[in-house]
Amino acid sequence: MEVRGLRKAFGDVVAVERVDLTVPSGSFFGLVGPNGAGKTTSLSMAVGLLRPDAGAARVFGVDVWAEPVRAKTMLGVLPDGLAMPERLTGREMLTYLGLLHGLEATVVAARAEELLTVMELDGAERTLVGNYSAGMRKKIGLATALLHGPRLLVLDEPFEAVDPVSSMTIKAILQQFVRRGGSVVVSSHSMALVELLCDQVAVIAAGRTVAEGTLDEVRDGASLEDTFVRLVGASSPGEQGLSWLAF
Numbered sequence: 001m002e003v004r005g006l007r008k009a010f011g012d013v014v015a016v017e018r019v020d021l022t023v024p025s026g027s028f029f030g031l032v033g034p035n036g037a038g039k040t041t042s043l044s045m046a047v048g049l050l051r052p053d054a055g056a057a058r059v060f061g062v063d064v065w066a067e068p069v070r071a072k073t074m075l076g077v078l079p080d081g082l083a084m085p086e087r088l089t090g091r092e093m094l095t096y097l098g099l100l101h102g103l104e105a106t107v108v109a110a111r112a113e114e115l116l117t118v119m120e121l122d123g124a125e126r127t128l129v130g131n132y133s134a135g136m137r138k139k140i141g142l143a144t145a146l147l148h149g150p151r152l153l154v155l156d157e158p159f160e161a162v163d164p165v166s167s168m169t170i171k172a173i174l175q176q177f178v179r180r181g182g183s184v185v186v187s188s189h190s191m192a193l194v195e196l197l198c199d200q201v202a203v204i205a206a207g208r209t210v211a212e213g214t215l216d217e218v219r220d221g222a223s224l225e226d227t228f229v230r231l232v233g234a235s236s237p238g239e240q241g242l243s244w245l246a247f
């Protein structure tokens with residue numbers, strides 16, 4: 001995936017000033033940055049969910065905005081705050097979306113069964129997605145992203161709200177996906193997770209790419225957390241801050 005000069009403003013708020021990203025094929029790419037830095041906005045523009053004010057995004061050489069259907073066939077996306085068909089069960093949702101992707105009904109049924117089992121959502125067979133917990137919504141969202149067998153996964157905070165056992169399963173699925181030739185982009189606030197999984201990293205701050213490269217290039221001998229804080233700047237309440245919180 002190649003993203004060049006992305007920019008997006010919402011009224012007076014410039015969410016993304018200028019973001020460039022290069023995700024090499026076969027890489028496990030981590031996107032990190034402080035709250036409000038522009039990660040979700042950038043990823044949404046990169047996958048064709050939010051039209052940029054300027055800039056371009058390509059996946060495997062295909063322009064996401066000029067040829068959206070071709071690009072989206074190769075993409076599996078887990079957006080942040082995914083709008084879902086709330087009144088369907090997990091299986092119904094996967095079936096519906098699988099058929100929309102043009103997969104054979106028998107293929108959809110087999111993949112839905114496998115995904116529900118792997119994500120440990122088969123126990124919630126009769127639960128509507130609208131009644132899922134936050135972690136269950138992440139997992140069914142991830143299952144949806146995987147369903148059509150995309151070459152590139154773009155996952156916005158896939159581990160947020162997910163329990164440790166499911167988290168381990170998801171890590172294993174994603175690592176296996178990359179070993180088999182797939183590419184993954186994840187945004188995350190967990191530096192430990194990014195250091196564990198990713199071989200490429202980009203840091204976004206205040207709507208700009210401030211560092212990008214291999215994990216070792218970006219952290220340059222320090223931990224990713226220290227590098228992040230150095231690049232982004234830390235604020236501290238100071239000795240006198242929040243003085244009313246004393247007992």
Ligand SMILES: Nc1ncnc2c1ncn2[C@@H]1O[C@H](COP(=O)(O)OP(=O)(O)OP(=O)(O)O)[C@@H](O)[C@H]1O
Nearest residue numbers: 010013014015033034035036037038039040041042
């Ligand atoms: N639809 C919108 N309307 C107005 N402002 C928006 C909208 N979406 C995002 N923003 C603003 O754009 C900026 C970037 O938001 P974004 O969600 O991309 O950040 P983020 O890096 O994903 O943050 P987080 O780590 O907290 O999820 C923020 O200032 C946010 O308030």
